[in-house]
Amino acid sequence: MKLILPADVVGRLRKELRTAGDREIGGVLVGEHLHDATFRLADLSVQRSGGSVVHFVRDVEQNSTFLKVFFARTGNDYQRFNYLGEWHSHPRFNALPSGQDLRTMQDIVESPDVGAHFAVLLIVSLRRSGVLELSAVAFRPGTSPENVDVVMEDETMKAGKGWLQRVIDLFRSRRF
């Protein structure tokens, strides 16, 4: 599975992570199904309360309001625009899911109330250096989680990477 992150959503995410500092924040992900197993992140909700340094508690009501608004905005076209999963930050740790994170996500996909065929967990961590670390894992009922390839759209140019990195990217893109 492949997940494309648009630059504007990544920019917003960075801003929220800077503001939150050491507190964990998170929310739900909504996506657009492009083709086969490729999705683009359309939007994410940001729940600013309920998180501590090491723990994040999902606010179910806040999430469902966000989803309702998103579905209305996209004309209830669930085939194309739908719930994609969950995200939260690890301000002090690597952007890798904990054992508890894995169990929580498996419960979500196996819960009949959610009725999702799959759900992605995106973990993000903004390092002091400004590097945005992230990882994404996809969950399905009855099987073990699988890794998701994350592709950032235009992030290198818009996030103000150093000039040296930009030159390296440019060379790579031209296949010198």
Ligand SMILES: [Zn+2]
């Ligand atoms: Zn976590």
